[in-house]
Amino acid sequence: GAVVSQHPSRVICKSGTSVKIECRSLDFQATTMFWYRQFPKKSLMLMATSNEGSKATYEQGVEKDKFLINHASLTLSTLTVTSAHPEDSSFYICSASSGNFNEQFFGPGTRLTVL
């Protein structure tokens, strides 16, 4: 099946720094990539949808200047959490879709801890 990787799997950073998370589709071209945030005991929340070469579409309530998304190629999207604060600590998951049917393939997630 289609494989999506994320890097890093875990990151700890100091408050005020920026963190970049990469999402790669390893064996297919992802026309669309999605970024989710997972809260403990709560839903997986869609943050934004990005199409290759276009600006990301952010969900209501998600700050686009805080969570910068770049989808520069058909196999790579990056999420940069700028000026991270402890409340940004969470599990961030990306998914990728090739456009066939409705299936999104999910990465393993990145756990961000902001001290």
Added chain:
Amino acid sequence: GEDVEQSLFLSVREGDSSVINCTYTDSSSTYLYWYKQEPGAGLQLLTYIFSNMDMKQDQRLTVLLNKKDKHLSLRIADTQTGDSAIYFCAEEGENGANNLFFGTGTRLTVIP
């Protein structure tokens, strides 16, 4: 926005059936989905059901959909220890499959 509800935990004995329930709010969702999340791995699409169907069977998995009550369930027959994971149901938002709303996830623990 859409609100998808699931109970957080379920424990069953190996060999028994597991039933994971989900309620959703968006009746316009064309498909409804079940995903499985194992530790350290991404979410995997387990199965999905077209909204005009009320049942779908796929080997040990049976999905039941009650559209009137907006209730979706996933039944796993002969549950095995390898089925221990978190199961998420998901409905589509206004952009269809490009806009999935997930439930809270149900952690299934299978007791040997």
